[in-house]
Amino acid sequence: MQPLRLTSITEIQNPWKRKGPEESFSNTKLVHSFQETFDTFIEDNMYMDLTTKLIALKVSESVVALKSVTGNEPLFMCSGTIIECVSINGAYQSKILTSASLLRSPTSPNELAQDVKVQVYLYDGTSFEAQDFLFDWHYNIALVKIQSKQPLPVAVVRQLDDGICVDPSQQVSNKGEILSSFQLRSHSDYVKLRPGDSVVALGRFHEEPYNFMAAPGKFSLDCCNRFNCKELSKASCKISKCGIGGPVINHRGEVIGMTFYHELYTPFLPTNIASKCLEFRDKHGKFSRPLTGIEATNLHAAPVDKLEEVMKNFPGIIKGVIVEVVMPESPAASVGILPGDLIIQCAGNNVQSFLEFFVIILDKVGQSVEVMVMRKGSTVPLNLTLVVSEVNTDKLHRWPLPKERWVSYEETWLDI
Missing domain, CATH: 2.40.10.10 (Trypsin-like serine proteases)
Structure with missing residues (x-):
């Protein structure tokens, strides 16, 4: 007897649904596997509207598959984007942005896998072995370089x-x-x-x-x-x-x-x-890993009562970043930045989001930057000099992945 599958709201209401998922002859399924595609269990990915499909197809030829091996053993499988293609000495060198997990050692997460090799697969099935790659474990990014006889399609990056x-x-x-x-x-x-x-x-x-x-x-x-x-x-x-x-x-x-x-x-x-x-x-031959000791949120993301408080305390301020946490003994703590402060300027630039603030300091490791904050009880902005430190190698970001596991067929439709 086949396991009962609950009917989802998507299945009832999605006008783009063409057919139901294939029936399974097993009571269990393997999830979190590299063999799963996007639409293995996810109905929203099976029944996309035409507009979404056309938008995706604008980029499809720039999206590649990558597979790495260490020795003769499979290491990692992932995707990437061709972000640059230039002519060099009669050939074309393309750069692919992807995850550094492609290159990580299976035993030491912040080390390069031994004797790692990377194969890149294009939209038409053509494959290339990577000629070179750069990587940063902290932000988990890698730049893989391949060489071709013809120019490859490049995505528009914004x-x-x-x-x-x-x-x-x-x-x-x-x-x-x-x-x-x-x-x-x-x-x-x-x-x-x-x-x-x-x-x-x-x-x-x-x-x-x-x-x-x-x-x-x-x-x-x-x-x-x-x-x-x-x-x-x-x-x-x-x-x-x-x-x-x-x-x-x-x-x-x-x-x-x-x-x-x-x-x-x-x-x-x-x-x-x-x-x-x-x-x-x-420019510098290494990756930047700035440390300020600040955890913050965008002003527009604050609860409405917090926004009312900001407007009452700082009339006319409509942009900024609210400091939520200041790590003890951090650069931010040493200059007196406090939770609740509102950062409105950094290095002479108006700041309207945490992303904008972070990008400003990203290349300022080892440098001093002027930060302007508004603080409750103060009628004028405070100008503070923040020295941007660097993340220690033993404090790099973690990039956990769920392990493969078997689940019941019903679970895959409820929510895994």
Whole structure:
């Protein structure tokens, strides 16, 4: 007798549903496996609307599969994005942004696997062995380089701007959307993203026929609690392990981040951070790992009572970052930054989101930066000099992955 499968709301209401999932002849399923594709158990990924499919297809040829081996043993399988292709001496060198987990030692997480080799698979099945790679364990990013006779398709990469003005006088549309705070910056590399905006996580499977995979979702303000990397953003997309390192795109098909794996959502590293890290590596021969000792949240993410308090204490302030935690004996603690402070400027730049604040200090390790904060009880801003320290190698971010496990067939449809 086949196990009972509960009918989901998606299955009832999704007008794009074409057919039900294939019946299983087993009472159990293997989950968190590199053999899962995005639509193995996830109905939202099976029945995407045409608009989402067309957006994803704008980027598909730039999305690759990667497979690493150490000696003759499989090591890791993931996805990546071609972000650059240049002509060098009659050939073409392409750079692929992906996860450093592709290269990690299975026994020592912050060391390069012994005798590691990487194979890259394109959308048409063509494969290349990686010629070189750069990697950073802290932010879990890698840049894999391959060489080809023909130019390869490059994705459009944009910087994420998630800042929102908190101004009660802003106009609101009939749909409840704020009209005045989402004007694009004059710099075309930036794109606005607000909570609830549609995004799509993409990947490519690592076995023939190297299928393209997509997972639609929404951008979220929520934290990625399993990960201690506070710079991660979050989307409601549900991917599989082999999607790690793939791109997150916005509604125009522009890459705004690189994915990691959680069974219930998709954490992603904004392209702002990845690109700034790689730029720093090119200039200084190492990756930047700044430490301030601050955990903060965007002003617009604060509860409404907190916003009222900020507006009462700091009239006219509509942008900033609220300090939530200051680590003891940290650079922030040493200059007197306190929980509840509102950071409004850093290094002479107005700050409207934690992402913006972090990108400013990302290449300031070992340097002093001027930080302007508003503090309850003070009528004028406080100017503080913050010395940006560096994360110790024994304090690098952790990147946990759930282990493969067998679950009942019903569990895969309820929520794994």
